[in-house]
Amino acid sequence: MKIIRLYTGTDNESHFEEKEVDFKLSGDTEVSATEPATGIIFRQAPATHLSDFHPAPRRQYVITLSGQVEIETGDGTVKRFGPGDVMLADDTTGHGHITRVVGNQPRIYVMIPLK
Numbered sequence: 001m002k003i004i005r006l007y008t009g010t011d012n013e014s015h016f017e018e019k020e021v022d023f024k025l026s027g028d029t030e031v032s033a034t035e036p037a038t039g040i041i042f043r044q045a046p047a048t049h050l051s052d053f054h055p056a057p058r059r060q061y062v063i064t065l066s067g068q069v070e071i072e073t074g075d076g077t078v079k080r081f082g083p084g085d086v087m088l089a090d091d092t093t094g095h096g097h098i099t100r101v102v103g104n105q106p107r108i109y110v111m112i113p114l115k
Helices: none
Strands: 002-008 014-020 024-026 029-031 041-045 050-054 060-066 068-072 078-081 086-090 097-102 107-113
Touching: 068 107
Parallel strands: 002 086
Antiparallel strands: 002 014, 024 029, 041 107, 050 097, 060 086, 060 107, 068 078, 068 097
16 A cells, blocks of 8 residues: 655655555454554644645644645645545654645544654
8 A cells, every 4th residue: 555755855845755555464354564653633624724834743644534635845746635545744844845725625634643
């Protein structure tokens, strides 16, 4: 399974990369390794939500449940995330990224802070 990682490069700008989540057979299902987390946060952002350049407040998984969001990096690269998409926000330093809800419905999402 592929997810998108948002990270800070040596240029102090945020960048995207694909990250593979590895699975191992466990009985008749496949599971990933456990990653220590500190909790779970549910959020809802209105259709008009825009957050200008900011780094992630902590390393965290962000999973969109409904609605759509665009994440834009300093070089103008934009990725759109919708229901079921998983992003690892790992750009906790540097210039950061822009978060913009798109479409006419609010975005509901889950944040899972990592230890």
